[in-house]
Amino acid sequence: MYLEDSYLRECDASVVSVKDEKYVVLDQTVFYPKGGGQPWDTGKLIKDQETFNAVYVGKFSGEISHEVDHAGLKEGDKVHCVLDWERRYKLMRSHTAAHILASLLCNGTGALVTGNQLEEDKIRFDFNLEKFDPEILKEYIERANELFGKDIPVKWYELPREEALKIPGLIKMAEAFPPDIPRLRVVEIVGIDMQADGGTHVKNLKEVGGINVLKTENKGKQNRRVYFPLQ
């Protein structure tokens, strides 16, 4: 459900299976499973008066598995799912911010983004860049923050694979080549960027707020790791 509407915070669901008493598969879910550089959602599965905390969510063999903190759920149970919305919303803001940064850095510096990981309150980027100039980075932050003040819509939709792969810059990271499926999900920041992506995003750039630079680290001769916290 998170793929269609990233603003859904709750849903009803039925338990399809339970493995080792704590790995729960549901018939539908609002929980995002770890993947694509975006951490998993946390929250609660509520059955009658009992609350099971969802501490980890992953995707295994195509199924989304919710790890809960104690035993008791069984096949056929009806549950109400509630996200830790504060965490998820920050991840949505930082995911959209990461796309803007990747787009600016790739187009502007010719730097190749070699890795990208979202954390709850910051974005981590690794990029390959021979000449690394912190002053240039500041400029990019300023340009990004200008965009985060604008009313620019963010949309997501599916396209046939062949059509999607014709879009320039759709794949920004070498290791992030999309799975072999007939339709690809595209996240479009209107007029700025399009990326093949399975993550959750805010629907307007304004919601990002802004970013700072926390610190940069050298990771080898040409690799720089940079952390960008949300403002």
Ligand SMILES: [Zn+2]
């Ligand atoms: Zn993404």
